[in-house]
Each structure stands twice: as structure tokens, then as C-alpha cells.
Amino acid sequence: xxxxxxxxGTCVLLLPLHHPVHVAEDCAVIDLAxxxxxxxxxxxxxxxxxxxxxxxxxxxxxxxTEEALEVIRHCWSGERFSYSGKHFHYQDTLITPRPLxxxxxxxxxxxxxxxxxxxxxxxxxGWIADPVQSLPVIKEYATRYRTAAQKAGxxxxxxxxxxxxxxxxxxxxxxxxxxxxxxxxxxFQYGAYVPDEYLKDVKRPxxxxxxxxxxxxxxxxxxxxxxQQLKHWQAEVQPDYLILRFRQPGGPxxxxxxxxxxxxxxxxxxxx
Amino acid sequence: xxxxxxxxxxxxxxxxxxxxxxIDEIMAEAQAAETYGWDGCFIWA
Numbered sequence: 001x002x003x004x005x006x007x008x009g010t011c012v013l014l015l016p017l018h019h020p021v022h023v024a025e026d027c028a029v030i031d032l033a034x035x036x037x038x039x040x041x042x043x044x045x046x047x048x049x050x051x052x053x054x055x056x057x058x059x060x061x062x063x064x065t066e067e068a069l070e071v072i073r074h075c076w077s078g079e080r081f082s083y084s085g086k087h088f089h090y091q092d093t094l095i096t097p098r099p100l101x102x103x104x105x106x107x108x109x110x111x112x113x114x115x116x117x118x119x120x121x122x123x124x125x126g127w128i129a130d131p132v133q134s135l136p137v138i139k140e141y142a143t144r145y146r147t148a149a150q151k152a153g154x155x156x157x158x159x160x161x162x163x164x165x166x167x168x169x170x171x172x173x174x175x176x177x178x179x180x181x182x183x184x185x186x187x188f189q190y191g192a193y194v195p196d197e198y199l200k201d202v203k204r205p206x207x208x209x210x211x212x213x214x215x216x217x218x219x220x221x222x223x224x225x226x227x228q229q230l231k232h233w234q235a236e237v238q239p240d241y242l243i244l245r246f247r248q249p250g251g252p253x254x255x256x257x258x259x260x261x262x263x264x265x266x267x268x269x270x271x272x
Numbered sequence: 273x274x275x276x277x278x279x280x281x282x283x284x285x286x287x288x289x290x291x292x293x294x295i296d297e298i299m300a301e302a303q304a305a306e307t308y309g310w311d312g313c314f315i316w317a
Contacts, residue, residue: 006305008312011279159277242276244277245278245279261304261310264310
């Protein structure tokens, strides 16, 4: 086993594009192999060409996701089950093996729309706040999610995702932010950005400067800079978990990323 | 302490010619995360 302790998770698996029994089986095997360290994070998807490629109508993504989660949990129960939904039907079906975690690995759901927040609150064990939206948007969404979770009788659990550019200083972070900015301009172009006060003058992806993107959205700069920004997020959103992404396809290098993992682990994580 | 997970890069555009290297790097980054006190490693699936 290459790791012994850390949790292993998907983040995120576009559930409507997968067969739920296949997902349930794979998750059970991974959970057993890692001695109960799996977290299944799912999303409903948003890019039309993803749905076209898998011949799944995007209009069915919400109901497929909700049903798939019900089927997955039946599969993890270790008991025979029957299920009749709009998309999936089973009669006296038994799926083995059971995952080690019972009643199953935690299921987190990513969403960036009000209906998606309600879906996460109603059907998942946690909500993943995407790395795209700014703090004011996430703060409002967190309130909505917590209210919906309490209404659904579930304990709210918020996993905050952020993109980070760890560097010697804020100036160096801007210099090294090219790959992260490329990703965020892609998100903007696809309409993933929810309008906020920082985007008033942004009409096209190329209008999205580092300053506009970084403010209350990215985690950037030295370890001390990152710590201060994350403490601000903690105070405003009170997340239960944080997922950080340092590396995009365009960089930084693997060696730089290993160093960022070390620095962050030594200088930031213990103080959060 | 807030638990922190790491999300590695799983892409190798445009052709995926270096996927073996990418997977080796993900494993090394996951191991580094474990060594330095991170809580999890998450894969874009």
C-alpha cells in the first residue's frame, strides 16, 4: 500500500454519466483495499459535450444523480433490494462486497446553484463548495446549504475547495499564476462564475485579471499570506474540510508542487 | 485543526502521452501529502 493514513476520494465524479452499480462496486473495493479511507464526491455535471458523449440527456442529470445515490446506498447495504425509479430498476438484487465503512463511505456533493445546494443538503453527507466562486457567494451558499440540511434532518458538513498559488510573495504568486488563471478563464467562459462584486467590469475571459480573480477567491502568496486568507475564509464560512489544488496542466512542475505540499503541511495546516 | 485534502492534477493535454508519468507524480504527491500532515488526496474522476 502506497499510503497508510490519508483519506482517498473522488472529487468529483460526474454521477449521471456513470452506472450506479458500477460506482457502488468500485467504491466498495477501494474502501476495502484502503481499510475504510474512501470518500465519494459527486457532481451532476454542467458541460453539454460531456452529456452528449455519454448519450445522457443533460435534463436528466438531477434525477439520475438522486436515483443513483439511492441505488448506491442500497448496493452498499449488503442486503437484497428492489428499486423502481425513473431511470433505474432492480428486482431482488444483491451486490457484493460491502464497503468497510458502514453504512458506506461518506458521500459529498458539489453544487453551485440553489437547487444543487438543496439536493446536496437532502441527499449527501456533505456539500463541496467549488473553487470557482468568491467568498461572498460561497458565504451566502453556505447559509442556504446549512438551512436546507437542517430542514432535511441532516447535519451540515461543508468542504471548501480552493485553487492556490504558493510562492515567496504575492508578487511572485502573480508571476506564477498563469496556469491557474488559464483554468479560471475557462470556468468564466463556460458560465461557471456566479456574478459578484469583483466581476462588475469583466465581460470577457481576457478581462479576468489576477487581481480580480485572486481577491476572496484564490489562495495566493507566501505561507503566511495563505494562512491569513484561509483564516478569513474560516471566520466567514466555517468549513469543516478544505481541499486545495496547487497544480494545473500547465504547471507548476511536480518538484515545485512537492515543495508546496511540504511547505503548506509544515507552515499552514497546523495553524488552521 | 481544519483537515486539509490535496487535489492533484490528473490531466495531460493534449494527447495524454505522458500519463504514466502523471500517475507516478500523483502517487508521489499523495505520499508527500501523507508525510506532511494532509488529511486526504482527491482525484478528479
